[in-house]
Amino acid sequence: MFKVAVLGASGLLGRALADELALQPDWQVVSTAFRRAGSQLIALDIRDAQAVAQFIEREAPDAVVVAAAERRPDVCEHDPALARALNVDAVRYVAQAAARRGAWVLSISTDYVFDGSQPPYRYDARPSPLNAYGRSKLDGERALAETTAFGCVLRLPLLYGPIVDWTESAVTSLVPAIAASAHGTADTKPAVMDAWAIRYPTFTPDVAFVIRQMLEHHARGEAINGIAQWSGEEPMTKYEIALRLAEALQLGEARLTPQYTPTDATPRPHNCHLDSSRLEALGIGRRTRFDTAIREVLVKFPWPGDAAGSS
Numbered sequence: 001m002f003k004v005a006v007l008g009a010s011g012l013l014g015r016a017l018a019d020e021l022a023l024q025p026d027w028q029v030v031s032t033a034f035r036r037a038g039s040q041l042i043a044l045d046i047r048d049a050q051a052v053a054q055f056i057e058r059e060a061p062d063a064v065v066v067a068a069a070e071r072r073p074d075v076c077e078h079d080p081a082l083a084r085a086l087n088v089d090a091v092r093y094v095a096q097a098a099a100r101r102g103a104w105v106l107s108i109s110t111d112y113v114f115d116g117s118q119p120p121y122r123y124d125a126r127p128s129p130l131n132a133y134g135r136s137k138l139d140g141e142r143a144l145a146e147t148t149a150f151g152c153v154l155r156l157p158l159l160y161g162p163i164v165d166w167t168e169s170a171v172t173s174l175v176p177a178i179a180a181s182a183h184g185t186a187d188t189k190p191a192v193m194d195a196w197a198i199r200y201p202t203f204t205p206d207v208a209f210v211i212r213q214m215l216e217h218h219a220r221g222e223a224i225n226g227i228a229q230w231s232g233e234e235p236m237t238k239y240e241i242a243l244r245l246a247e248a249l250q251l252g253e254a255r256l257t258p259q260y261t262p263t264d265a266t267p268r269p270h271n272c273h274l275d276s277s278r279l280e281a282l283g284i285g286r287r288t289r290f291d292t293a294i295r296e297v298l299v300k301f302p303w304p305g306d307a308a309g310s311s
């Protein structure tokens with residue numbers, strides 16, 4: 001039986017992946033978490049090399065997907081040691097243990113390995129990260145490549161999908177400010193939304209589907225190695241995302257103001273559009289339209305008093 005280990009199965013992407021893999025009748029899936037470990041999720045701190053090695057020895061998976069990471073740019077900027085431990089060293093520990101067992105590793109990375117000045121970016125374009133998060137993820141990519149040839153990096157852009165908290169995704173984290181702008185008094189200031197950076201919001205169930213297809217390739221002896229990328233294809237700024245969210249939430253008059261110059265404390269790239277053609281050429285991929293997918297998210301996790309969620 002084909003066995004997959006998902007590390008970080010309690011996170012935004014990991015949960016969608018665990019849900020997708022659970023639909024595979026002939027596969028065995030073993031999932032781990034850290035703070036949110038529980039009955040279904042084995043506790044594993046991926047910063048602990050020995051614990052990682054023991055877990056992989058004991059479970060003997062055919063493939064390991066690394067969805068555990070520190071993915072908040074501001075946290076990485078302020079705590080580079082934590083970023084390094086999770087995004088670089090832990091990837092190396094997993095790759096070393098997996099290589100000893102002959103398991104394939106799929107390690108998730110980000111479009112922030114690019115500086116965003118020359119999109120679109122092919123998988124073999126030269127990375128040039130602008131911030132500590134991007135640098136740590138690029139070093140993690142290199143740690144995987146240095147340790148094993150039997151592995152793949154999958155770069156992804158801004159993710160959204162089923163949430164357990166508004167702050168889990170940079171897409172849904174806009175909702176409280178949008179709602180406040182709609183429900184405020186005449187004196188309430190409009191919500192200011194970035195209209196400078198171009199993002200390609202990508203739905204986690206679509207990414208999970210893509211990863212499942214990549215695992216199928218491996219299961220039939222055609223593992224995809226090196227670097228691959230997957231992205232939604234609807235460009236939008238956070239301001240445009242907020243307009244669509246306001247419409248989906250049916251909150252009435254959301255008052256949003258576009259901000260045309262970057263104001264982030266942590267430098268962020270302008271447009272890191274990822275070229276997905278390497279996977280598309282293999283027949284891999286699925287894209288749900290943003291307006292459809294975001295409504296699915298909001299139905300499952302409605303804003304209090306939100307008409308879209310209550311219908």
Ligand SMILES: NC(=O)c1ccc[n+]([C@@H]2O[C@H](COP(=O)([O-])OP(=O)(O)OC[C@H]3O[C@@H](n4cnc5c(N)ncnc54)[C@H](OP(=O)(O)O)[C@@H]3O)[C@@H](O)[C@H]2O)c1
Nearest residue numbers: 008010011012013033034035036045046068069071157159
């Ligand atoms: N979110 C995005 O917009 C985005 C965009 C591009 C790429 N990515 C990449 O996609 C991957 C998944 O991101 P995500 O958004 O799903 O992240 P997330 O929601 O923040 O989840 C992080 C996961 O890492 C686990 N984790 C944290 N510390 C750990 C430790 N010491 N040992 C073991 N596990 C630990 C967490 O477990 P507990 O919660 O149980 O502690 C959780 O399962 C990451 O590689 C990220 O860089 C994300």
